Amino acid sequence: MKILFSITTTAIAIFLISFSINPLKPKWVIVWQPSHQTDTGVDFSEAKTCNAIADAAMESKPKLKEFKVWSLGKPNLHHDNAGSNTVKAHTSDVVEGKISGYAYELEESNKKKPDVFIAIHNNGGTKRHAIWGFVHEGDAYEEENKLLAGRLIAAVSAATDLENRGVLLDSSTGRNDYVCKNTGKKSFYSLDENINTAKYRVLLEIGDNGVSKAFLEDPANQKKIGKAIKEELAKWLAEKK
Numbered sequence: 001m002k003i004l005f006s007i008t009t010t011a012i013a014i015f016l017i018s019f020s021i022n023p024l025k026p027k028w029v030i031v032w033q034p035s036h037q038t039d040t041g042v043d044f045s046e047a048k049t050c051n052a053i054a055d056a057a058m059e060s061k062p063k064l065k066e067f068k069v070w071s072l073g074k075p076n077l078h079h080d081n082a083g084s085n086t087v088k089a090h091t092s093d094v095v096e097g098k099i100s101g102y103a104y105e106l107e108e109s110n111k112k113k114p115d116v117f118i119a120i121h122n123n124g125g126t127k128r129h130a131i132w133g134f135v136h137e138g139d140a141y142e143e144e145n146k147l148l149a150g151r152l153i154a155a156v157s158a159a160t161d162l163e164n165r166g167v168l169l170d171s172s173t174g175r176n177d178y179v180c181k182n183t184g185k186k187s188f189y190s191l192d193e194n195i196n197t198a199k200y201r202v203l204l205e206i207g208d209n210g211v212s213k214a215f216l217e218d219p220a221n222q223k224k225i226g227k228a229i230k231e232e233l234a235k236w237l238a239e240k241k
Contacts, residue, residue, distance in 0.1 A: 028237050029065050031114040031198065032058060033190060035121045036072040036101050039082040041209030047072050047081065049216045050120045053206065056226025057118075062234050069108040071101030080104070085121075085203075086176035091189035102189050110197045116233070117198035118152075119190050122216060123205040129212045130163035131156050132205040136191035137169040138183035141199060148236055149202040155232035156225050160215075162207060170203070204229070 034050035058066050071080040080101035083090030091102045133149030135142060149167045157164035176186030181194055191201045207216045215221050
């Protein structure tokens, strides 16, 4: 009996020491949304490069509870491989009974009940080899999303030669006709809190499909970008425990 008691108390002591070193943390759910656009740039597939970056991020350590939502090639959708995140006809409109690729991706994302949602795109027409972050204007977590987006783009910029162009509001592009019903301002469909249930939502525009084409298509760079995003995201999550 004394031996059993000794073993039991020792086991409890080891558990308590282990817990103090590695306390239990909430299981964060992350959703990655790579662009499904194949109609951007000349001889360039944004879907291919962004999907590779998302895959690289998911494969990088640390391993988290992660999912990818992607409409490319899915049947019975409209704009499953094209369109803009800022245009109603490409996002919220139902065409011949079919929802859009974007709508499908957000429906799939919401099913996962994510804490963090990261959309990955490539910019175009900027003539800048750079990276930008976008967040939803007027969101309850706008400031926290700015901080997250800022950290992610800074990490990618530090790991590559991409210029850090800062964090912008989704209403700032000026080309939108999709409008958030809460704020009445132009917004990105994927970042709208009425569409996306994730608490934290950011969209990254990585490189330019013209001046950064060769860079973006290089598998080594895709892995480097994904790894940088994942490592910085993990640091941010650890700080929010």
